[in-house]
Amino acid sequence: MITLDKSPLLLAINASGEEICNDFLLFALSVEKAYKKVELDIETLKECFDIVEGFDDNKQTLFALLLSDYSYSYDIGSLVNYAENNANLFDGSASEYAYELINDCYDLKPMGTLANYIDYDSFGSDMLLNNEIVELGHNCLWTNPNDIY
16 A cells, blocks of 8 residues: 555655645556556656546546556556547447347348347356456446457
8 A cells, every 4th residue: 555655656746846636646646556666757647637537437437447457568648548549338238238249240130030039148248258348337348358458
């Protein structure tokens, strides 16, 4: 756990003498905690904070996941850019996503009534189990988690 009096980032922010909002401090400390011994640039953090501050709740949740799970591989700017521009979020259940995916990718008309036997619930569950989609919250899915690699 980072203590406020020993945080190099907090010391640098205090030394700058700028008026800083509490939300930025919380953001900066959570980034510092994720990156541990990496030296962070305050200006870069401010730019990233401005972007992240505009995220809706689902993207905020995604960014928190990215920060906790991917900070060892990507710098903070890359994570913010990915969450802002490249991450695909779906509002709905896994079975609803499976239904849309199959109906968008395949012409089911030649199957006739056989198409009624597609088990969208099982397909959606399998995608969750295989980490092809990630559930971020109730009816919120991250549909391209493997694109970050």
